[in-house]
Amino acid sequence: MPKTDGALTKERILQVAEKLFSQNGFDGTSVDKIAKETGINKGSIYYHFKDKNDIIESLFQNIIQDVEEHLNIANREKMADGQLKLEDKIKAEIDYLHCKKSMLSILLMEAMKSGASSDHLFKCAEVIIANEHTNRDNHQDEKKLTKEEQDSIFVYEFFTGIIPLLSFITLKDKWSTYFNIDEDKLTDYFMEAFKKTHLK
Amino acid sequence: MPKTDGALTKERILQVAEKLFSQNGFDGTSVDKIAKETGINKGSIYYHFKDKNDIIESLFQNIIQDVEEHLNIANREKMADGQLKLEDKIKAEIDYLHCKKSMLSILLMEAMKSGASSDHLFKCAEVIIANEHTNRDNHQDEKKLTKEEQDSIFVYEFFTGIIPLLSFITLKDKWSTYFNIDEDKLTDYFMEAFKKTHLK
Amino acid sequence: MPKTDGALTKERILQVAEKLFSQNGFDGTSVDKIAKETGINKGSIYYHFKDKNDIIESLFQNIIQDVEEHLNIANREKMADGQLKLEDKIKAEIDYLHCKKSMLSILLMEAMKSGASSDHLFKCAEVIIANEHTNRDNHQDEKKLTKEEQDSIFVYEFFTGIIPLLSFITLKDKWSTYFNIDEDKLTDYFMEAFKKTHLK
Amino acid sequence: MPKTDGALTKERILQVAEKLFSQNGFDGTSVDKIAKETGINKGSIYYHFKDKNDIIESLFQNIIQDVEEHLNIANREKMADGQLKLEDKIKAEIDYLHCKKSMLSILLMEAMKSGASSDHLFKCAEVIIANEHTNRDNHQDEKKLTKEEQDSIFVYEFFTGIIPLLSFITLKDKWSTYFNIDEDKLTDYFMEAFKKTHLK
DNA sequence: GATGAATGAGCATTCATTCAT
DNA sequence: CATGAATGAATGCTCATTCAT
Numbered sequence: 012m013p014k015t016d017g018a019l020t021k022e023r024i025l026q027v028a029e030k031l032f033s034q035n036g037f038d039g040t041s042v043d044k045i046a047k048e049t050g051i052n053k054g055s056i057y058y059h060f061k062d063k064n065d066i067i068e069s070l071f072q073n074i075i076q077d078v079e080e081h082l083n084i085a086n087r088e089k090m091a092d093g094q095l096k097l098e099d100k101i102k103a104e105i106d107y108l109h110c111k112k113s114m115l116s117i118l119l120m121e122a123m124k125s126g127a128s129s130d131h132l133f134k135c136a137e138v139i140i141a142n143e144h145t146n147r148d149n150h151q152d153e154k155k156l157t158k159e160e161q162d163s164i165f166v167y168e169f170f171t172g173i174i175p176l177l178s179f180i181t182l183k184d185k186w187s188t189y190f191n192i193d194e195d196k197l198t199d200y201f202m203e204a205f206k207k208t209h210l211k
Numbered sequence: 212m213p214k215t216d217g218a219l220t221k222e223r224i225l226q227v228a229e230k231l232f233s234q235n236g237f238d239g240t241s242v243d244k245i246a247k248e249t250g251i252n253k254g255s256i257y258y259h260f261k262d263k264n265d266i267i268e269s270l271f272q273n274i275i276q277d278v279e280e281h282l283n284i285a286n287r288e289k290m291a292d293g294q295l296k297l298e299d300k301i302k303a304e305i306d307y308l309h310c311k312k313s314m315l316s317i318l319l320m321e322a323m324k325s326g327a328s329s330d331h332l333f334k335c336a337e338v339i340i341a342n343e344h345t346n347r348d349n350h351q352d353e354k355k356l357t358k359e360e361q362d363s364i365f366v367y368e369f370f371t372g373i374i375p376l377l378s379f380i381t382l383k384d385k386w387s388t389y390f391n392i393d394e395d396k397l398t399d400y401f402m403e404a405f406k407k408t409h410l411k
Numbered sequence: 412m413p414k415t416d417g418a419l420t421k422e423r424i425l426q427v428a429e430k431l432f433s434q435n436g437f438d439g440t441s442v443d444k445i446a447k448e449t450g451i452n453k454g455s456i457y458y459h460f461k462d463k464n465d466i467i468e469s470l471f472q473n474i475i476q477d478v479e480e481h482l483n484i485a486n487r488e489k490m491a492d493g494q495l496k497l498e499d500k501i502k503a504e505i506d507y508l509h510c511k512k513s514m515l516s517i518l519l520m521e522a523m524k525s526g527a528s529s530d531h532l533f534k535c536a537e538v539i540i541a542n543e544h545t546n547r548d549n550h551q552d553e554k555k556l557t558k559e560e561q562d563s564i565f566v567y568e569f570f571t572g573i574i575p576l577l578s579f580i581t582l583k584d585k586w587s588t589y590f591n592i593d594e595d596k597l598t599d600y601f602m603e604a605f606k607k608t609h610l611k
Numbered sequence: 612m613p614k615t616d617g618a619l620t621k622e623r624i625l626q627v628a629e630k631l632f633s634q635n636g637f638d639g640t641s642v643d644k645i646a647k648e649t650g651i652n653k654g655s656i657y658y659h660f661k662d663k664n665d666i667i668e669s670l671f672q673n674i675i676q677d678v679e680e681h682l683n684i685a686n687r688e689k690m691a692d693g694q695l696k697l698e699d700k701i702k703a704e705i706d707y708l709h710c711k712k713s714m715l716s717i718l719l720m721e722a723m724k725s726g727a728s729s730d731h732l733f734k735c736a737e738v739i740i741a742n743e744h745t746n747r748d749n750h751q752d753e754k755k756l757t758k759e760e761q762d763s764i765f766v767y768e769f770f771t772g773i774i775p776l777l778s779f780i781t782l783k784d785k786w787s788t789y790f791n792i793d794e795d796k797l798t799d800y801f802m803e804a805f806k807k808t809h810l811k
Numbered sequence: 812g813a814t815g816a817a818t819g820a821g822c823a824t825t826c827a828t829t830c831a832t
Numbered sequence: 833c834a835t836g837a838a839t840g841a842a843t844g845c846t847c848a849t850t851c852a853t
Contacts, residue, residue, distance in 0.1 A: 033324075033325050033326075034324060034325050034326030035238075035324055035326050035327070036236060036237075036238050036320070036324050037236075038235075038236050038238035038239040039237075039238040039324070112325075113325070116323045116324070116325055119319075119323050120236075120320050120323045120324065122382065122385075123316045123319050123320045123323070123381055123382075124233075124234065124235055124236050124239070124316070124320065125233050125234050125312075125313070125316055125381070125385075126234030126235050127235075128385065128389075129382055129385040129386070129389065130389060133385075133386070133389045133390070159396075162390065162392055162396075162397075162400060163400045163403065163404075165390065166386075166397065166400040166401055166404055167400070167403075167404035167407070167408075169386075170375045170378060170379050170401055170404060170405070171371065171375050171404050171405065171407075171408040171409070174374060174375055174378045175370045175371050175374055175375060178370060178374045178378075179370050181323055181325070182322065182323075182329055184325075185322075185325075185328065185329040185333075186329070186333065186366075186369075189328075189329065189330060189333045190333070190362065190365065192362050196359075196362075197362075197366065200362060200363045200366040200367070201366055201370055203363065203367075204363075204366055204367035204370060204371050205370070205371065207367070207371075208367075208371040208408035208409055209371070209408055
C-alpha cells in the first residue's frame with residue numbers, strides 16, 4: 012500500500028473541485044486553487060485526473076450515479092411507506108437535492124453556455140423523469156405512450172418541474188438575502204407555488 | 212443626435228462580448244477574443260471600459276433598461292388592443308425573450324455561481340413581476356398586499372413563471388438536438404405545459 | 412511610434428533564440444530562458460510569435476533567405492572577379508557558413524529527429540545545389556539533364572559536399588578540443604580532404 | 612547465464628528509449644513517455660537508471676561496444692573471405708549501420724548541440740577509423756605516422772567518410788520522401804557518390 | 812479615440828525525480 | 833524488483849491590464 016490512499020486523494024480533489032466550481036464556475040476555478048484548497052500538490056491532481064475537464068466529467072458521472080441510487084432507494088421506501096403525503100415527498104426531494112446543491116449549480120451553469128453541450132443536465136433530468144413515470148405506470152393500466160406524448164411529458168416535467176426545483180435549490184439563499192426573507196418561509200412559499208403549478 | 216464613432220465602437224464591443232459571454236461564459240471569454248472578434252484594438256476596449264467587469268456590468272444595465280422599455284411598450288399596446296388572447300401574449304413574450312437569449316443565459320449563468328451575487332437576475336425579475344402586478348391592480352380594487360403576500364407572489368412568479376420561461380429560451384435549441392424534436396413542436400409542448408401550470 | 416520598436420524586439424528574440432537553440436537544441440531551450448536572456452518579457456515573446464515553433468520557423472525562413480541573398484551576391488562577384496582560385500572559393504564559403512554556424516547546427520539537429528521533417532535542411536540544400544549548377548550550365552552547352560541524372564547529382568552534392576561542410580562548421584571547435592588540434596591546422600586538413608574528395 | 616527479469620527490463624527500457632530519443636530527441640522525450648511505451652513503471656526506470664541521463668549514457672556505451680564487436684567480427688571475416696569486393700564491403704557496412712540508425716541519429720543530434728560535448732560521436736568515430744588503419748598497416752610496411760599525418764587522416768576519414776555515411780543512414784528515408792526517389796535507387800546514387808569521393 | 816507593444820501574474824499541464832510499501 | 837503516489841520546479845502559453853505615441 013502506498014504512502015497514502017489514492018482513492019481518498021481523488022475523492023478529496025473531487026469534493027473541493029465541486030465546491031469551487033459551484034462557487035466560481037468551472038472557468039473561474041484554477042487547478043492551482045483546487046491544489047491549494049485541498050493541500051494536494053498540483054502534480055498529484057494531474058496524476059489522478061487526465062486534465063481539468065476530467066475532473067468536471069467525473070463529477071458529472073458521479074452525480075448521475077448518485078441520483079440513480081437515490082431514486083432506487085426512494086422507490087423502495089415509497090413502496091414500504093404506503094401512501095406518503097405529497098407534501099412530505101416534495102420536502103424529502105428538496106432535502107435530497109439540497110445536499111446536491113453544488114453539483115446542481117455546476118450542471119446548470121455549464122448547460123447554459125450556448126457554446127457547450129447541455130447533455131449532462133439533460134441526461135440527469137432523463138433519469139429522474141423516467142423514474143417518475145416508470146413508477147406511475149406500474150399502478151396504472153399499461154397504455155403505451157406515443158413518442159409525441161412522451162416528448163410532451165418530458166418537456167412538461169423538465170421545464171415546469173425539475174427546472175424550478177433546481178433553480179430554487181441553487182438560488183434560495185441568495186434570494187433570501189436579496190429579498191430579506193427567512194429561508195424557511197421562502198421554502199414554504201416555494202412549495203405552495205410548486206404544488207399549485209406542477210402537481211395537480 | 213447621431214452616434215459618434217466612439218459610441219459605435221462601444222456598441223460593437225458590447226454586441227460581441229454578449230455573444231461570446233453567452234457562448235463560453237464570462238470567465239471563459241478573454242478580452243483578447245473580444246478584441247479579435249470585433250477587430251477592435253485591445254487598448255481601445257480599455258478606453259471604453261474600465262475593465263472586463265465593466266463590460267458585463269454595462270450589458271446587465273442595458274438588459275434591464277431594455278426590459279423596462281419593452282414592458283412600457285407592451286403595456287401601451289395591451290391597452291390599445293383590448294383583450295389580447297393569452298396564447299398570443301405568451302407567444303409575443305417568448306419572441307421578445309428569444310431576441311434577448313444571449314443576455315438571459317449570461318444573467319442565469321452568473322446568477323448560478325454561488326460565490327457571486329444574483330442581483331442582476333433578481334433585479335430583472337423584479338421589474339417584470341412588478342409590472343405584471345401593477346397592471347392587474349389597475350383593474351382591480353386597490354387592496355394593499357401585505358409584505359408576506361407580495362413575497363409569496365414574487366416567489367411564485369419567479370420560480371414557476373420566469374425561470375421556466377428563461378430556461379426554455381436558453382435551452383430550447385440544445386433540447387431539440389438532444390431529444391431530436393422539431394423546435395416548433397417543442398415550443399408548442401412548452402406553451403401547453405406553461406399554460407397548464409403557470410396560468411390558470 | 413510605440414515605446415519601443417517591435418521589429419527590433421522581434422529581431423532580438425530571434426538572435427537569442429538562435430544562440431540558445433544551437434547550444435541546447437530546440438527542446439532543450441525554454442521560452443523562459445529566451446525571455447531571461449533577452450531581458451524581454453515572456454508575454455512579449457508571445458506577442459511577437461504565435462508559439463515557440465513560430466520562432467524556429469522564422470529562423471528557418473530567415474536562413475534560407477539569407478543563403479539565397481548570399482548566393483546572389485557571390486554569383487555577381489564571381490563574374491566580376493573572373494577566375495577565382497578554387498581554394499579561395501571554398502575558404503570564402505567556409506567563412507560565410509561559419510557566420511551561420513548556429514543556424515546550421517539547428518537545421519541539422521532538427522533534421523536528424525526521425526519523427527520530424529527534414530524539409531528545412533533539404534530546402535536549404537536545394538537552393539545551394541541548384542545555384543551551383545545553374546552557374547555551371549551557363550558556361551557549358553545546354554544539355555538538359557534527365558530526372559535521374561539530376562537526382563544523382565543532388566545526392567552527390569548533398570552527402571559528399573554540403574553535409575561534410577556543414578558538419579565541419581558545426582563540429583570544428585569541439586573536434587579541436589577533443590583531439591587537441593589547432594583550429595587553423597584543422598581547417599587546413601579539412602580543406603585538403605574536401606578538395607581531394609569533393610572537387611576533382 | 613540466463614537473463615534475469617531485471618536485465619530484461621533494463622534492456623526493454625533501453626530499446627524504447629533509443630527509439631523515442633531518435634524520434635524526438637533526448638530533450639523531446641520524457642521519462643513518462645518511456646514508461647508508458649515500455650509499460651514499465653516509472654519508478655522501475657529509476658531503479659535501473661540513476662537518472663534520465665544515465666539512460667542515454669548507457670545507450671552511448673552500448674553502441675561503442677557494439678561497434679567494436681562488429682569490427683572484430685568483420686575483420687575476422689575479411690581475412691577469411693580473402694578479397695571481398697569494395698562494393699560489397701560498403702554495402703555490408705551500410706547494412707550494419709542501418710541497423711544502428713536510431714543510435715546514430717541520437718549520436719549526431721547530441722553532438723550537434725554546441726553547448727554539449729561531442730565526445731561520444733568522436734569516440735565512436737575513433738574506434739572505426741583506428742580499426743581501418745590498423746588493418747591496412749598489417750599489410751603494409753610499418754611506417755609510423757607522425758601525429759600530424761594521423762590527425763589529417765582522421766579529419767579526412769571522419770568528415771568525408773563517416774559523416775556522409777551516417778548522414779545518409781539517418782536521412783535516407785526522409786530524402787526519398789522529399790525528393791520522391793525510390794530508396795534503392797537512392798542507395799545506388801549514394802554508393803556511386805561515395806565511391807567516387809571517399810575511396811580512390 | 813485608436814494602436815502597437817509591453818508586462819507580470821496566472822493558467823493548464825508536464826517534468827524529472829523520490830519514496831513508502 | 834515493481835508499483836502507485838507524491839512533489840516542486842519548470843514549461844508553453846494566456847490573461848487582464850497599462851501606457852507611450
